[in-house]
Amino acid sequence: MSNMKPEEWTRQALMDCADAIWSCDTLEKANSLIHSRPTPICLPNYVAGELRLPSSAATTFIDSFEPKTGALLCRLPCAQQDDVEEAVRHARTAFQTWSKTTRAERSGHLRRVSELLQDHRELFAVWESIDQGKTLERARIEVDRAISNFSYFSTYILHEQTAARMIDGVALTYEHRSPAGVFALISPWNMPLYLLTWKIAPCLAFGCTAVAKPSEVTSMSAYLLGVLLLKAGLPAGVVNIVLGDGPTTGAALVASPLIDGVSFTGGTPTGIAIRRATAHQIRKHLSLELGGKNPNLVFADSMMAPATRERTIRIAASAAFENQGEICLCGSRIYVERTAYEDFVREFTEYVARKYVLRETVGAVASLQHYHKIRGYLELAAEEKATFRLGAVPPLLDKNEIQGYWIAPTILTDVARESALQTNEIFGPVVTISPFEDEEEAVRLANESEYGLAAVLLTTDGARMRRVGEQIEAGLVWVNCWLVRELGTPFGGMKNSGTGREGGDYSRDVFTVVRTLHLPAY
Ligand SMILES: NC(=O)C1=CN([C@@H]2O[C@H](COP(=O)(O)OP(=O)(O)OC[C@H]3O[C@@H](n4cnc5c(N)ncnc54)[C@H](O)[C@@H]3O)[C@@H](O)[C@H]2O)C=CC1
Numbered sequence: 001m002s003n004m005k006p007e008e009w010t011r012q013a014l015m016d017c018a019d020a021i022w023s024c025d026t027l028e029k030a031n032s033l034i035h036s037r038p039t040p041i042c043l044p045n046y047v048a049g050e051l052r053l054p055s056s057a058a059t060t061f062i063d064s065f066e067p068k069t070g071a072l073l074c075r076l077p078c079a080q081q082d083d084v085e086e087a088v089r090h091a092r093t094a095f096q097t098w099s100k101t102t103r104a105e106r107s108g109h110l111r112r113v114s115e116l117l118q119d120h121r122e123l124f125a126v127w128e129s130i131d132q133g134k135t136l137e138r139a140r141i142e143v144d145r146a147i148s149n150f151s152y153f154s155t156y157i158l159h160e161q162t163a164a165r166m167i168d169g170v171a172l173t174y175e176h177r178s179p180a181g182v183f184a185l186i187s188p189w190n191m192p193l194y195l196l197t198w199k200i201a202p203c204l205a206f207g208c209t210a211v212a213k214p215s216e217v218t219s220m221s222a223y224l225l226g227v228l229l230l231k232a233g234l235p236a237g238v239v240n241i242v243l244g245d246g247p248t249t250g251a252a253l254v255a256s257p258l259i260d261g262v263s264f265t266g267g268t269p270t271g272i273a274i275r276r277a278t279a280h281q282i283r284k285h286l287s288l289e290l291g292g293k294n295p296n297l298v299f300a301d302s303m304m305a306p307a308t309r310e311r312t313i314r315i316a317a318s319a320a321f322e323n324q325g326e327i328c329l330c331g332s333r334i335y336v337e338r339t340a341y342e343d344f345v346r347e348f349t350e351y352v353a354r355k356y357v358l359r360e361t362v363g364a365v366a367s368l369q370h371y372h373k374i375r376g377y378l379e380l381a382a383e384e385k386a387t388f389r390l391g392a393v394p395p396l397l398d399k400n401e402i403q404g405y406w407i408a409p410t411i412l413t414d415v416a417r418e419s420a421l422q423t424n425e426i427f428g429p430v431v432t433i434s435p436f437e438d439e440e441e442a443v444r445l446a447n448e449s450e451y452g453l454a455a456v457l458l459t460t461d462g463a464r465m466r467r468v469g470e471q472i473e474a475g476l477v478w479v480n481c482w483l484v485r486e487l488g489t490p491f492g493g494m495k496n497s498g499t500g501r502e503g504g505d506y507s508r509d510v511f512t513v514v515r516t517l518h519l520p521a522y
């Protein structure tokens with residue numbers, strides 16, 4: 001963090017910079033732009049339909065680095081309370097009009113955004129990959145999902161229906177829904193565009209307006225989204241994007257009395273802080289999607305036939321290592337039925353070593369801070385004498401010689417049940433494998449966690465799929481698959497993994513208020 005205002009931070013320079021970035025839709029062009037500039041790229045806020053300089057004299061600036069090289073990528077303002085409040089006021093003003101638009105009008109806007117995003121798919125993927133550290137291929141998948149977020153909700157609202165009931169011929173009731181107001185949409189750094197648009201699309205679809213705050217670690221795609229919304233002609237103030245850190249910008253946004261609801265994805269401690277900060281504001285809608293330490297249960301039957309064996313290994317590996325393990329839904333605790341344990345460990349390790357290759361199919365972790373966190377857990381693994389089946393404790397990075405935040409896929413066995421490696425969310429390319437004796441123990445181990453976000457079951461036994469699936473304490477259970485998503489299904493976690501559900505009708509519950517009208521039945 002620095003309080004130095006970058007020299008070239010003028011309105012014209014911001015527009016020139018936006019144009020320059022917008023024209024870089026290959027890694028080569030983007031890298032050449034980043035490294036040929038005499039001063040870092042500057043990311044402004046997007047407020048009231050324009051790219052804006054922060055007005056507060058107290059504004060400090062945050063440096064954001066490229067995970068794959070450790071080099072400075074860009075500098076962003078850390079919006080202070082007065083800048084946040086200004087954005088919220090613009091969102092409130094825009095709400096007066098936007099909340100009264102027809103569903104067809106809102107649908108049209110969302111469709112245009114999704115089409116424009118499709119036209120610039122590669123541009124977004126390139127910058128997301130540079131900013132977050134993920135592979136370009138993974139970034140493309142996530143941009144496609146961002147496109148679906150807008151297209152899904154653009155059609156959902158056209159077909160949405162509300163319930164009406166007749167009560168014993170005495171009264172006819174119906175649900176009347178109205179937009180809940182102005183929302184704070186706060187997103188994390190692991191899937192920046194994917195998760196931000198998962199909030200923005202339904203927020204707008206249901207007639208609400210937004211002040212969004214991406215993670216300070218990965219603000220690039222949110223900034224580009226602001227530029228895209230400007231080009232798409234979205235009415236000013238409907239979406240505002242403020243950049244900054246959690247304790248300053250995020251906290252000011254959550255606490256604002258003009259905010260009617262918060263949709264948040266991130267770590268559980270932050271979810272607790274948001275709940276605490278809004279405890280006296282009962283009217284605020286809260287949707288909290290938090291951390292996970294997700295179990296993956298491998299039953300011996302799934303390792304019998306060659307085809308199911310291949311599928312089991314493939315799914316377990318992708319659930320553990322996709323996006324460097326930086327997905328809250330990753331299966332980072334694998335439990336294998338004792339009779340298949342050694343075979344699974346051997347084949348899983350061989351498969352991961354072959355398919356998940358650092359710098360090729362596995363990207364860098366998101367930040368230096370996160371590198372240190374993961375490294376700390378791997379030091380602990382060494383101290384606790386866990387067996388490293390794959391990977392090792394990564395080196396301590398010398399501040400002057402950093403060449404990226406690279407951590408190879410790491411597979412640990414012989415880890416105690418109570419070890420922090422088995423209980424804490426590491427959120428990186430690290431997985432533990434432990435044996436279980438029978439179904440009962442498998443369920444017990446799976447549920448032995450403060451979290452309850454997701455779980456994977458790998459089995460060929462149809463009765464077991466339901467029997468075990470219905471006992472697992474997790475909001476999402478995938479059987480012989482992982483991260484299969486249909487955007488209407490309820491998405492969210494149990495226990496300390498969050499509160500509220502999003503997706504289809506569930507997002508409607510977050511972003512609308514419902515009143516029940518009782519009419520006489522005569
Ligand atoms: N989706 C998930 O489940 C995620 C889990 N995490 C977990 O959390 C750990 C810490 O990562 P962080 O980047 O620190 O996550 P975080 O929860 O602090 O950050 C997520 C977002 O919340 C904002 N934020 C932070 N404090 C806030 C506050 N008091 N009020 C409002 N907004 C606030 C941040 O600026 C960011 O935009 C990770 O190592 C990982 O274990 C992190 C990101 C995503």
Ligand SMILES: O=C(O)/C=C/C=C(\O)C(=O)O
Nearest residue numbers: 190265289327328329485
């Ligand atoms: O909505 C999805 O498909 C995935 C969501 C992932 C997260 O919320 C996360 O990793 O934080």
